[in-house]
Amino acid sequence: xxxxxxxxxxxxxxxxxxxxxxxxxxxxxxxxxxxxxxxxxxxxxxxxxxxxxxxxxxxxxxxxxxxxxxxxxxxxxxxxxxxxxxxxxxxxxxxxxxxxxxxxxxxxxxxxxxxxxxxxxxxxxxxxxxxxxxxxxxxxxxxxxxxxxxxxxxxxxxxxxxxxxxxxxxxxxxxxxxxxxxxxxxxxxxxxxxxxxxxxxxxxxxxxxxxxxxxxxxxxxxxxxxxxxxxxxxxxxxxxxxxxxxxxxxxxxxxxxxxxxxxxxxxxxxxxxxxxxxxxxxxxxxxxxxxxxxxxxxxxxxxxxxxxxxxxxxxxxxxxxxxxxxxxxx
Amino acid sequence: xxxxxxxxxxxxxxxxxxxxxxxxxxxxxxxxxxxxxxxxxxxxxxxxxxxxxxxxxxxxxxxxxxxxxxxxxxxxxxxxxxxxxxxxxxxxxxxxxxxxxxxxxxxxxxxxxxxxxxxxxxxxxxxxxxxxxxxxxxxxxxxxxxxxxxxxxxxxxxxxxxxxxxxxxxxxxxxxxxxxxxxxxxxxxxxxxxxxxxxxxxxxxxxxxxxxxxxxxxxxxxxxxxxxxxxxxxxxxxxxxxxxxxxxxxxxxxxxxxxxxxxxxxxxxxxxxxxxxxxxxxxxxxxxxxxxxxxxxxxxxxxxxxxxxxxxxxxxxxxxxxxxxxxxxx
Numbered sequence: 001x002x003x004x005x006x007x008x009x010x011x012x013x014x015x016x017x018x019x020x021x022x023x024x025x026x027x028x029x030x031x032x033x034x035x036x037x038x039x040x041x042x043x044x045x046x047x048x049x050x051x052x053x054x055x056x057x058x059x060x061x062x063x064x065x066x067x068x069x070x071x072x073x074x075x076x077x078x079x080x081x082x083x084x085x086x087x088x089x090x091x092x093x094x095x096x097x098x099x100x101x102x103x104x105x106x107x108x109x110x111x112x113x114x115x116x117x118x119x120x121x122x123x124x125x126x127x128x129x130x131x132x133x134x135x136x137x138x139x140x141x142x143x144x145x146x147x148x149x150x151x152x153x154x155x156x157x158x159x160x161x162x163x164x165x166x167x168x169x170x171x172x173x174x175x176x177x178x179x180x181x182x183x184x185x186x187x188x189x190x191x192x193x194x195x196x197x198x199x200x201x202x203x204x205x206x207x208x209x210x211x212x213x214x215x216x217x218x219x220x221x222x223x224x225x226x227x228x229x230x231x232x233x234x235x236x237x238x239x240x241x242x243x244x245x246x247x248x249x250x251x252x253x254x255x256x257x258x259x260x261x262x263x264x265x266x267x268x269x270x271x272x273x274x275x276x277x278x279x280x281x282x283x284x285x286x287x288x289x290x291x292x293x294x295x296x297x298x299x300x301x302x303x304x305x306x307x308x309x310x311x312x313x314x315x316x317x318x319x320x321x322x323x324x325x326x327x328x329x330x
Numbered sequence: 331x332x333x334x335x336x337x338x339x340x341x342x343x344x345x346x347x348x349x350x351x352x353x354x355x356x357x358x359x360x361x362x363x364x365x366x367x368x369x370x371x372x373x374x375x376x377x378x379x380x381x382x383x384x385x386x387x388x389x390x391x392x393x394x395x396x397x398x399x400x401x402x403x404x405x406x407x408x409x410x411x412x413x414x415x416x417x418x419x420x421x422x423x424x425x426x427x428x429x430x431x432x433x434x435x436x437x438x439x440x441x442x443x444x445x446x447x448x449x450x451x452x453x454x455x456x457x458x459x460x461x462x463x464x465x466x467x468x469x470x471x472x473x474x475x476x477x478x479x480x481x482x483x484x485x486x487x488x489x490x491x492x493x494x495x496x497x498x499x500x501x502x503x504x505x506x507x508x509x510x511x512x513x514x515x516x517x518x519x520x521x522x523x524x525x526x527x528x529x530x531x532x533x534x535x536x537x538x539x540x541x542x543x544x545x546x547x548x549x550x551x552x553x554x555x556x557x558x559x560x561x562x563x564x565x566x567x568x569x570x571x572x573x574x575x576x577x578x579x580x581x582x583x584x585x586x587x588x589x590x591x592x593x594x595x596x597x598x599x600x601x602x603x604x605x606x607x608x609x610x611x612x613x614x615x616x617x618x619x620x621x622x623x624x625x626x627x628x629x630x631x632x633x634x635x636x637x638x639x640x641x642x643x644x645x646x647x648x649x650x651x652x653x654x655x656x657x658x659x660x
Contacts, residue, residue: 025372026481029569031409031553032374032474034481039369042355044362045457047418047471051464079361088377090469127375130469134381139420139460139469141377144362151356151364223361239359 012112013089019116019125024086033127035086035143042146043085046076052136056203057179062110064203069138070118072226074207075276079224081152081216082144084124084209089115091129092137122209152215152222152280157240161220161281161303166211167296169229170265171254173272175202189259198256205276211294215280218290222280228271230321233279234309243308246301248319267321270311342442343419349446349455354416363457365416365473372476373415376406382466386533387509392440394533399468400448402556404537405606409554411482411546412474414454414539419445421459422467452539482545482552482610487570491550491611491633496541497626499559500595501584503602505532519589528586535606541624545610548620552610558601560651563609564639573638576631578649597651600641 014028025034037043050069052058070087077084091111093104119126124142174190175198177183187195208224215222221236229251237244248266257265281303282290291297304310311319344358355364367373380399382388400417407414421441423434449456454472504520505528507513517525538554545552551570555562559581567574578596587595611633612620621627634640641649 026483030484031406032376032412032481034372034374034410034476036372036478037367042364042366043373044364045416045418045473046362047420047458047469048460049420049422049462049467049469051422051462054462054464076361080364082362086375088375088471090377090379090471092379092381092467128377130378132379132381132384134384134467135465137379137422137464137467139377139379141418141420141471143375146364148366151362153356154360 012108013126013129015112015116019120019123021085021123021125024125024127027125027127028129033086033088035127038145040148042148042150044077044080044082044144044146044151045141046073047139047141048073048076049137049139060203062107063114065138066111066114067118067204069140070115071205071207072276073140073142074122074124074209075205075224075226077142077144078208078212079152079222079278080144080146081150081212081219081222082146083213084122084142084144086125086127087119087140087142089126089129090139091131092134093131094136095133122207150216152212152219153239154221154223154236155239157221157236157242157281157303158283159242159303159305160284162284162287162299163233163244163246163279163281163301163303164287164290164297164299165225165229165252165277165279166208166294167277168252168254169225169275169277170257170269170272171198171201172205172274173268174198174254174256175200176274186264187259190256194256194258198254201254202274205274207276208278211278214293215278218286219280219282222278225275225277225279226273228273229279230270230309236279236281237307237309240303243304243306243310244301245304245310245312247314248311249314250298250300252298270321342438343456343459345442345446349450349453351415351453351455354455354457357455357457358459363416363418365457368475370478372478372480374407374410374412374474374476374481375471376403377469377471378403378406379467379469390533392437393444395468396441396444397448397534399470400445401535401537402606403470403472404452404454404539405535405554405556407472407474408538408542409482409552409608410474410476411480411542411549411552412476413543414452414472414474416455416457417449417470417472419456419459420469421461422464423461424466425463452537480546482542482549483569484551484553484566485569487551487566487572487611487633488613489572489633489635490614492614492617492629493563493574493576493609493611493631493633494617494620494627494629495555495559495582495607495609496538496624497607498582498584499555499605499607500587500599500602501528501531502535502604503598504528504584504586505530506604517589520586524586524588528584531584531586532604535604537606538608541608544623545608548616549610549612552608555605555607555609556603558603559609560600560639566609566611567637567639570633573634573636573640574631575634575640575642577644578641579644580628580630582628600651
């Protein structure tokens with residue numbers, strides 16, 4: 001950590017009332033942070049970078065950038081069924097030619113407040129970091145606890161498993177259209193409330209930590225939906241060497257999709273990306289119990305021995321879709 | 331991890347003959363990696379980002395970028411006296427408008443080979459990552475083991491301690507001048523061998539892992555020299571609430587400094603940066619034993635109760651220096 005960078009981190013990221021975990025031995029300010037993991041535990045690690053202009057539009061607020069950078073990493077812990085513990089942050093900020101000191105200060109204030117607010121919600125503590133200059137970019141690495149033998153892998157789906165999503169899909173994709181002023185005509189009928197919710201879904205995804213922890217004992221496989229249901233479910237199928245049949249009309253649609261025709265709405269929900277709901281599979285016998293506990297979870301299909309992903313309409317006919325994956329907006 | 335990114339990582343970073351640690355439960359390819367830390371151990375974390383044009387010149391080879399990105403992180407573990415275990419990598423590569431597929435493939439081949447070669451030397455395993463596009467940037471987070479109660483902090487220096495560096499300083503600063511073709515006249519007398527060694531010192535710093543482990547039981551404080559001796563030693567003094575007297579003429583000069591006059595040479599050695607030697611302090615009584623074990627270590631001064639850092643020449647007079655810190659070349 002360079003001297004000036006160190007001071008920057010010290011002043012904005014040493015918030016006195018941030019989370020204080022008892023398993024942290026040494027926090028920000030030395031060559032390394034030191035933690036003391038619980039004995040007999042396993043640790044889950046994930047790292048994700050969000051670049052301006054790629055993962056979020058250039059005009060995104062510091063508040064949203066901070067929130068989303070931590071949220072997408074927490075979402076990876078959720079997908080593994082892990083309990084959040086610590087994170088590190090590497091922040092690349094534009095240099096003096098682009099940002100003046102006043103703007104940088106204001107930006108860092110908003111960024112750090114938003115970051116610490118979400119961290120506090122999930123009892124995860126910032127333990128170290130690096131700051132430098134260049135194109136605006138945020139890298140966060142999270143670390144969380146698992147019990148021995150735990151971990152919701154992508155590779156555990158079994159033939160006959162029910163495929164479930166933890167919430168409605170497609171809102172973030174609409175939010176992105178709205179933010180980028182794309183397809184404005186389509187969304188002209190949308191209420192202000194729906195518009196706002198869609199942008200909220202894009203910028204402030206809810207990491208499904210509680211859900212992931214609850215699924216630990218019951219789900220056979222899981223992941224979080226970042227690239228779009230079709231693309232992400234494909235990872236489970238590939239890793240588990242199975243196929244799936246998806247009941248397209250069962251896929252829960254975000255209310256922001258109400259202004260679109262059915263075909264367009266399903267395309268957003270199936271391939272829109274940035275939803276950060278969990279998608280998991282579990283044995284048929286366990287589904288009703290989980291549905292009781294989480295009534296908003298929705299079964300959308302079944303794992304099959306036959307490879308490939310088949311989309312089926314209510315009339316039993318195969319359903320065709322244009323979009324396939326999601327490559328952010330870049 | 332997005333779909334296409336995932337495939338990229340899979341193909342280049344799932345090297346079959348890379349380090350295989352027995353404490354890794356689940357490696358690259360799922361939402362998180364899972365590790366099983368040794369019971370009763372503590373873990374040290376550090377994260378560092380290297381941006382093209384800031385931390386290395388744009389024309390730096392993929393091989394050198396990979397090496398240095400991991401080396402500077404390993405150096406943080408060394409400075410803590412930690413034993414390397416696992417690392418994650420987040421890689422931002424230029425998009426198709428700047429790099430064509432053939433170049434990207436070649437670059438990734440060189441990068442991954444160099445990364446794995448250094449990782450193998452230190453028995454540290456790549457367990458996860460993220461790749462995206464944007465300005466070329468490499469973020470690595472390392473994690474290593476400490477015994478309970480261990481950890482070479484910056485805050486432990488005691489009045490009367492000897493200040494030691496683990497090797498000669500200033501070569502990397504000369505290497506940077508050479509690479510950027512700065513001050514060419516000064517270096518015209520330098521042998522090709524010295525020039526090559528200077529560039530080597532810049533691009534391939536040796537993380538002092540073995541030294542850090544050996545110092546665990548004896549050093550009172552330590553850090554690695556990334557920004558330059560004066561700036562970095564200042565961190566120890568501040569964290570330890572002490573001062574220091576530095577014998578300028580004792581500071582070991584890299585042979586690449588031989589072409590400079592004494593004043594210039596000391597400035598490079600004291601403020602040049604990118605050395606990645608360790609600087610540590612220890613009790614006077616322990617110094618002769620450590621010097622026997624590591625004859626190339628050099629005592630350069632002493633910790634004082636009086637605050638501030640005083641540079642003293644051999645004749646006892648205070649020594650003035652122009653340069654103060656190092657802000658890379660950006």
